[in-house]
Amino acid sequence: MKVAITSTGPELASRVDPRFGRAAWFILFDTDTDDSRPVDNSEGVEAGSGAGVSAAETVVREGAEYLLTGHCGPNAFRTLETAGVKVIVGVDGTVGEAIEKLRSGELQAAGGPDVGPHSGV
Amino acid sequence: MTRPLFRIAVASGKGGTGKTTVATGLAAELASRGEKVTYLDCDVEAPNGHIFMRPGIEESRPVEVAVPLFDNEKCTACGECCEACRYNALACLKDRVLAFHELCHGCGACSMVCPVGAVSEGARKVGTIDSGTAGACGFLQGNLSVGEAMPTPVVRALLRRIPDEGIAVLDAPPGASCPVVETLRSSDLAVLVAEPTPFGLNDLRIAVETVRKLGVPLGVVVNRSGTGDGRLVDYCEREGLEILAVIPDDRKIAEAYARGVMPAHTHPEFARVIGRLAAAVTREKEPA
Structure with missing residues (x-):
């Protein structure tokens, strides 16, 4: 299963970025193989508008089934939900810790966006 | 007596410097001098000129923007x-x-x-344009719908409604971003209202640079003169900017404003200043 985690840096030891659309990086992690790969989100960080939509497209394109992040707004949520990606908000600590929490079943998918639009600006 | 349209934009850079006080006062003063005047509230995110103009609204039309529909x-x-x-x-x-x-x-x-x-064009309502009359003035105001993020389409729709004769007084939004540029770009004269404070000077500079880039002639109205310091007036002299009028810092003007009354009605000194401003912009309009 592929998981995308918003991250402040390109490592598993980096902290989870609380923002989704304007997160610095996404870490793509495969829970079957333990492979991980950083995806740069400078396009989202610098987007004039629609950073959440753009980031959601990236996560969908990368084939993630889960997104772990701090907060997720309505446009990003709608995009991810339509594509069948499960969104988990309120995640903190390091990226590695977030993956362990997901594995231990501690994390629950959100039923909707937890913040309004433009919250990560 | 029909004359070609002359557009005066009252702008500021900084918010709360007295744009609406000056714009509504100027519109009413020009109308009382027999000019055919239309006042336009271009601050579509927070239009408040109506409080002072007290117009009768005769019509409200929707503003729509094109949006894609997918088959x-x-x-x-x-x-x-x-x-x-x-x-x-x-x-x-x-x-x-x-x-x-x-x-x-x-x-x-x-x-x-x-x-x-697969893509066709649909329409989405983002605001309204209200029109009517306020005494001898024509009155137009744009209203951006609550929750909408883009004021410029409403400003553009509003400006398309300007009559093609007389004088239009455009009450601009604060700042120097897209809706302000839209208001200024087609104007014949920009009147920049500024306070003589460090903040006022900083934001006036930004407004002056914007107006100059657009190639619009400009003059300055100093509001709340007596507060702050002399740097704003020094700046105007250095830059060769004409100070069209100076409004003194007077609590009575603020009290009238807070009651929703045009200061010119209760405050003779303010009325004299606006009279001089009206004379100055009329001179700009018809160079000898």
Whole structure:
């Protein structure tokens, strides 16, 4: 299963970025193989508008089934939900810790966006 | 006596410097001098000129922007439209495209690049234009709908409604961003209202640079003169900016404003200053 985690840096030891659309990086992690790969989100960080939509497209394109992040707004949520990606908000600590929490079943998918639009600006 | 239209934009850079006080006062004063005047509230995010103009609104028309509608039968989710969209208003998923209309600027690029003709143009209401009369003045105001992020289409629709004769007084939004540029760009004269404070000077500089880039002649009204320091007036002298009028810092003007009364009605000194401003802009309008 592929998981995308918003991250402040390109490592598993980096902290989870609380923002989704304007997160610095996404870490793509495969829970079957333990492979991980950083995806740069400078396009989202610098987007004039629609950073959440753009980031959601990236996560969908990368084939993630889960997104772990701090907060997720309505446009990003709608995009991810339509594509069948499960969104988990309120995640903190390091990226590695977030993956362990997901594995231990501690994390629950959100039923909707937890913040309004433009919250990560 | 019909004359070609003359557009005066009252702008400021900084918010709360007295744009509406000056613009409504100027419109009423010019009308009392027999000019055919239309007052336009271009601060569509927070129009408040009506409080002082007290217009009778005769008509309210919707402002619509173009938005893309997708025919999911035709759409192949090729992603060309999402690539073309500068505003990330489209998300391309495996089997379809999602459109976020509140992010759309209505440019039409998506329908132009679609190879299968799946995109057609719909309309979305983003605000209204109210029109009526306020005493001898024509009155127009734009209202951006609550929750909408883009005021410029409403400003553009408002400016299209200016009559083609007389004088139009445009009460600009604060700042120096898109809706302000839209208000200023077609003006014949920009009147920049500024306070003689460090903040006032900083924001006046930004406004002056913006107006100069647009090539619009400009003059300055110093409001709340007596507060702050002399740097704003020094700046105007150095830059060769004409000070069209000086409004003294007077609590009575603020009290009238707070009651929703035009200060000219209760405050003779303010009326004299606005009279001089009206004479100055009329001179700009008809150079000898």
